[in-house]
Amino acid sequence: MSYRIGSGIDFHQFAEGxxxxxxxxxxxxxxxxxxxxxxxxxxxxxxxxxxxxxxxxDIGVHFPNTDERYKNIDSKILLKESMDLVSGKGYKVVNIDSTLCLQEPKIKKYVPAMQEVIAKVLNITTEDVSIKATTTEEMGAIGREEGLMAMATVLLQKI
Known part of the structure; x- marks a missing residue:
């Protein structure tokens, strides 16, 4: 079997409204x-x-922020379309390991629901979706609650 590993990272500022x-x-x-x-x-x-x-x-290539079709789009749609590209190449997701980095809010109680959403979109089990969280101990922009960040690692297997 052929396996492929991918990593992703994203940052966003916090904003009122x-x-x-x-x-x-x-x-x-x-x-x-x-x-x-x-x-x-x-x-x-x-x-x-x-x-x-x-x-x-990357996500910017497939879903550019200059395209009005993606203005305020639900990112579950972007995830589904990304998975469609992966499936089209003959691969399936084995598992995902991810880490959120944010000072607030605390997200522990939301993790099971996040796992369910991601598992459903990717056609895997919730046990195949790891979501962890950490803070920056109040250091830097994330620690000052100016934004948040996420990292993800995915293992794919050729079908």
Whole structure:
């Protein structure tokens, strides 16, 4: 069997008047992530990991922020389209390991719902989706709650 590994990373600023979407779940918070789409850092990092594993470019290549079709788009759609590209190359997801980095809000109670959303879109089990979180111990822009970041690693297997 042929295996491919991909990694993805994404950053977004926090902004007043925006909703906060992480892992396909709306998280209650006084600020949301700023972006052309819904600015879901976790799903964007997973998209980049999927695309990168097969040398298909990145999320900006496939879903440019200059294209009005993607204005305020639900990032689950971007994840599904990224997975369609992976499936079209004859691969499936084995597992995902991801890390969120944000000072606030705490997301532990939302992780199972995020796992369900991602697993459903990618046609895998929730046990195949690892989501961890950390803070920067109040250091830097993330520690000052100016933004948030996500990293994802994906293992693909040739079908």
């Amino acid at each position: 925006r909703e906060l979407w992480i892992g396909g779940i709306k998280i209650p918070h006084h600020k949301g992530a700023l972006g052309h789409s819904d600015a879901d850092v976790l799903l964007h990092a997973v998209c980049d990991a999927l695309l990168g594993a097969l040398s298909l470019g």
